[in-house]
Amino acid sequence: MSGANDLMSCLGSADPSITGAGCALRRVLNAVGGKWKILLLVALSQDEELRYGELRRLVFGITNTMLANSLRELESDGLVSRRQYDEMPVRVEYSLTDTGRSLIPILMELKDWGEENL
Template structure:
């Protein structure tokens, strides 16, 4: 998210706060990354590659950095060789868990009722 938009008080670019939420979660991969962190609590970079095989290394790095900038994800680097990097949800990121759970529930219902089996 552009830095001038991080502070909702000084931002007149949004019609409503739902737009802010959608912007923070926008993109093909962010919701999926957050969803996996909800399920696993802590994930190493290469574990993400196994959990989300279609994401490229570059895209995963970009999405994780963006989620970190938006204070939704913690990045912990351990001083080892090779370096070990782990990701987890911040307290702010954990607040998204009920929203993601509802999105998952809604998506399952939608698929069951609208997509031919």
């Protein structure tokens, strides 16, 4: 029953759109939406920590600008953590936070649905 209540709270928003700004579904889409963020999350799930260049190789077609922007946004939303080491040359590694890691099974379900239906 909670699912129906959640949907009603989205649809019953004072916002004139179908799902209001306070809707959890809208917040999720804002956090993982776009062409690259889901692919980056899945790539990060393949290892404990990955460097920028490794992510660039794993996510085919992403530009440096989109990679940097997407990582910054994912970090800001608490899904990815960034660790910079005090060494030369500078070494930076990215990893999923616990929150980001909890999203991976859901993304894999979405992938499975896509394989079956699209």
